[in-house]
Amino acid sequence: MAGKKLDDAxxxxxxxxxxxxxxxxxxxxxxxxxxxxxxxxxxxxADKPESYECVRWSGGHGGxxxxxxxxxxxxxxxxxxxxxxxxxxxxxTSPDASDSECTGENPGxxxxxxxxEWEYCALYNESxxxxxxxxxxxxxxxxxxxxxxxxxxxxxxxxxFGHLSDVFGRKIILLGTCVAHGVFGIVVAFLWTYTSVVxxxxxxxxxxxxxxxxxFVMIMELFPSNCRTLAGSLNSMFWGFGIVTLxxxxxxxxxxxxxxxxxxxxxxxxIPLWPILDESARWLxxxxxxxxAQKILRKMxxxxxxxxxxxxxxxxxxxxxxxxxxxxKNLLDPVFPTLSQKKCTLLDVLRTRRVLLNICIVYFxxxxxxxxxxxxxxxxxxxxxxxxxxxxxxxLAEIPGYAIIHFTMTWWGRRPSLCxxxxxxxxxxIVTAFLPEQTADGTxxxxxxxxxxxxxxxxxxxxxxIDLICCTEVLPTSVRNIGFGVGAVCGCVGFITxxxxxxxxxxxxxxxxxxxxxxxxxxxxxxxxxPETGNKPLPESLEDARNIGKKVSKTPEPNxxxxxxxxxxxxxxxxxxxxx
Numbered sequence: 056m057a058g059k060k061l062d063d064a065x066x067x068x069x070x071x072x073x074x075x076x077x078x079x080x081x082x083x084x085x086x087x088x089x090x091x092x093x094x095x096x097x098x099x100x101a102d103k104p105e106s107y108e109c110v111r112w113s114g115g116h117g118g119x120x121x122x123x124x125x126x127x128x129x130x131x132x133x134x135x136x137x138x139x140x141x142x143x144x145x146x147x148t149s150p151d152a153s154d155s156e157c158t159g160e161n162p163g164x165x166x167x168x169x170x171x172e173w174e175y176c177a178l179y180n181e182s183x184x185x186x187x188x189x190x191x192x193x194x195x196x197x198x199x200x201x202x203x204x205x206x207x208x209x210x211x212x213x214x215x216f217g218h219l220s221d222v223f224g225r226k227i228i229l230l231g232t233c234v235a236h237g238v239f240g241i242v243v244a245f246l247w248t249y250t251s252v253v254x255x256x257x258x259x260x261x262x263x264x265x266x267x268x269x270x271f272v273m274i275m276e277l278f279p280s281n282c283r284t285l286a287g288s289l290n291s292m293f294w295g296f297g298i299v300t301l302x303x304x305x306x307x308x309x310x311x312x313x314x315x316x317x318x319x320x321x322x323x324x325x326i327p328l329w330p331i332l333d334e335s336a337r338w339l340x341x342x343x344x345x346x347x348a349q350k351i352l353r354k355m356x357x358x359x360x361x362x363x364x365x366x367x368x369x370x371x372x373x374x375x376x377x378x379x380x381x382x383x384k385n386l387l388d389p390v391f392p393t394l395s396q397k398k399c400t401l402l403d404v405l406r407t408r409r410v411l412l413n414i415c416i417v418y419f420x421x422x423x424x425x426x427x428x429x430x431x432x433x434x435x436x437x438x439x440x441x442x443x444x445x446x447x448x449x450x451l452a453e454i455p456g457y458a459i460i461h462f463t464m465t466w467w468g469r470r471p472s473l474c475x476x477x478x479x480x481x482x483x484x485i486v487t488a489f490l491p492e493q494t495a496d497g498t499x500x501x502x503x504x505x506x507x508x509x510x511x512x513x514x515x516x517x518x519x520x521i522d523l524i525c526c527t528e529v530l531p532t533s534v535r536n537i538g539f540g541v542g543a544v545c546g547c548v549g550f551i552t553x554x555x556x557x558x559x560x561x562x563x564x565x566x567x568x569x570x571x572x573x574x575x576x577x578x579x580x581x582x583x584x585x586p587e588t589g590n591k592p593l594p595e596s597l598e599d600a601r602n603i604g605k606k607v608s609k610t611p612e613p614n615x616x617x618x619x620x621x622x623x624x625x626x627x628x629x630x631x632x633x634x635x
Contacts, residue, residue, distance in 0.1 A: 061337060062279040062592050064352055070282045072359030079274055079286065081332065083293045085233060085325060086270025090263040091297030092304070092318040093240065094209075097202050098446070100311040102183050104175040107191055111172035179442070181309040188249040197249060203551065204253045208260025210547035216265030217540015221533065225273045225335045229266045233325035236262040240319025244312040268543045272536050275527045276337040280592045283524065284464045291520035292457030298450035306443045341532040341595065401534045403597055410600045413529045414538060416581050417522060418545045420473065423578040424519035425549030427480065427571045430556055431512045452509055456516035464521065468589040469528070473521045473582045480514035481575030483507045488568035511568075515575070528588035531600045535593075 069075075175186045184190065190198045212232075220228040236259055243255045271290060278286045301318070308314040339348040356363045404410050432449065463472040487507040490500055523542075530538040559566035586603045594600035 061340060061595075065279040065355075067364070068352065068355045068361050069359040070279050072355065072361070074355040074358035075277055077358075078277060078332065079290075081328065082229070082270045082273055083290050085328070086229065086266050086273075087290065087293040088297035088300065089233065089236065089318070089322050090267040091294050092301050093236075093259060093263050094205075095298055095301055095446075096305065096314060096318055097205060099181070099305040099309075100183055100314060101185065101198050101202055102181060102442075103185050103198060104181075104183070105178040107173050107175045107186075109170035109172070110174045112170055179309060181311070183311050184249070184252065187247075187311070188252075190249070201249075201253045201256060205256045205260040206547060206551055208257035209264035210544055210551075211257075212261035212264035213268060213540045213543030213547060214537075215261065215540075217268060217543065218537040220265075220269045220272070220536045221338075225269055225276070225338055225536070226332055229269045229273060230325040230329055230332065232262040232265040232269075233322050236266070237319050237322025237325070240322065241316060244315040244319070264543060264547070268539055269536065271523060272527055272539055273335055275524070276335045276532075276535075276593065281590050283528070283593075284589065285461055287524040287527075288457055288461035288464070288520065291460075291523065292454055295450055295453035295457055295516075298453065299447060302443055302447040302450065305446075337532055337593070337595075401537055404531070404534055404538070404600070407597060407601055410529070410597065413585055413600075413603075414526075414542075416585055417526050417529060418542050420477070420518070420522045420578045420582055421526065421542045422545040422549045423477070423574045424515055424522055425546035426553045426556065427484070427511070427515045427549075427575055428519055429550045429553040430567065430571050431484075431508065431515060449512075452512055453516045456513045457520055459513075460517045460520050463517070464524075464589060468587050469521055469525050470582060470585050470587050473518055473525065473585075474579045476514045476518040476521070477575045477579035477582065480511050480518060481572040481579060483510040483514065484568045484572035484575060487511060488565040488572065511571070518575075518578075525585065525588060528591065528593060529585070529600060529603060531594050531597050 170192075173186075173189055173191060177183075177186070184201060185198050188194075188197070216228050216232060239255050239259050239262070243252055243259070246252050246255065271287075274286055274290050275283055304317055305314060308317055333351045333354065334347070336348040336351045339345075339351070353363050404414070460472060460476075463475070467475075487504055490504050490507065492501060492504070493499055526539055526542045527535060556570050557567050559570065588603055591603055592599070594603060
């Protein structure tokens with residue numbers, strides 16, 4: 056099959072050669088660090104101040120101080136009437152302000168007046184969009200709305216750029232969206248209205264998700280099947296490193312505009328990389344651009360110090376007699392189906408029951424891992440201590456998970472590893488939900504709760520990373536990136552719904568983690584239906600995707616979709632396969 060043929064070429068060139076290592080480092084840093092900086096940077100850029108004080112009313116007088124929840128803070132308002140003041144709650148969990156509290160009592164008027172100017176007290180002396188745009192009182196919800204708009208942009212980007220990269224190629228989408236991310240990110244730092252900021256944040260989220268998912272597919276297509284475990288694990292690990300590297304940036308640049316510039320400007324490094332990075336050879340072959348794929352394979356061989364085969368890689372143009380064309384075409388089918396057969400579309404995949412079942416399970420697992428990962432992150436935000444230190448430790452906690460999956464997938468395979476991590480994460484989540492803070496005899500269980508909560512985070516990171524790899528391995532090349540984009544949409548939906556699951560804590564404290572645990576256990580059961588894709592060639596055709604993990608049957612099975620003909624699948628007269 057074509058996938059096996061290309062994997063043989065990559066093995067011949069050298070699976071961990073200088074070309075693959077250099078390309079992987081560049082693409083991975085570009086596609087993981089920069090999106091991670093902006094996605095997680097919202098935690099700092101949209102953070103709320105510890106408290107705030109109205110310093111000017113509509114009548115021109117000063118007023119009372121309010122904490123982040125909107126209640127009156129006597130500590131900031133020196134002349135406030137103690138009887139009308141509400142003690143400041145330093146844990147930022149005070150209730151929302153009522154209209155009277157936000158309007159307050161104007162010291163120079165017998166009636167309430169609207170506050171027109173605020174003074175903020177930030178615990179770490181930060182400047183955020185909340186303090187710049189006065190997102191307090193009746194505008195308080197706009198801070199959360201800005202973050203939701205960014206996530207909505209990620210959802211749209213997952214679909215749009217997944218499809219565009221399948222049509223126009225991996226390279227142009229990877230570098231193009233990265234540059235656009237940098238440009239719009241820089242522009243945001245100079246905008247002074249809330250509406251304009253959130254509009255560009257939507258676009259930034261769209262671009263960030265676009266090249267983050269494309270880079271992962273590009274990395275997976277760069278290596279033969281027996282190398283994808285390590286490549287996928289290291290690629291995911293760089294996301295954790297990106298979170299860790301964001302911490303000193305956020306700590307040093309506590310003005311959100313300065314931070315916005317610092318995390319956006321590096322994206323412009325994609326411009327000089329344009330003539331350096333190459334297109335995915337596997338994508339080129341899926342489009343029938345064999346000559347371009349051969350050029351890249353020869354370049355890889357030169358970088359790795361390997362002499363190309365005398366006849367070249369994959370296909371060599373040679374005239375043959377016209378009457379023998381049909382015979383040559385039939386002989387090419389089992390060796391190079393992406394050129395001699397018909398090209399598949401996403402609709403064809405949806406009509407093939409086995410492939411449809413596989414991707415539905417993978418997408419559900421993606422949703423579960425995303426909602427649990429973000430839910431665990433929200434739940435861990437209640438940890439005491441410096442928020443920058445907590446953020447750093449949470450980022451460091453993810454890194455071992457990315458290393459662990461390399462060994463589990465190598466020893467046990469994709470499917471058993473995915474099942475194990477979902478099962479442990481689900482069990483640990485439920486245990487955490489029902490652990491009391493103290494036992495009946497007064498024993499403190501805080502440490503036990505923290506350990507089980509971090510176990511949830513560790514295992515769900517492992518499950519999330521393995522599921523990303525499985526998604527690329529169950530889809531044919533021609534729809535791999537758009538299929539990956541649909542999976543990314545499921546992940547975005549998980550991120551968006553996680554806060555609503557956390558809100559169940561208002562009804563019963565054990566509900567959120569119990570829901571996460573139940574979803575994880577259900578996912579652990581369903582992934583057992585998936586085929587084992589470890590050390591298997593990436594499927595190039597719909598037939599390859601249907602037969603993953605089993606011996607290929609020469610007799611077509613019923614209910615297999617017929618792929619849509621396309622001109623990309625035609626072979627020029629006079630083509631023949633040249634062995635390695």
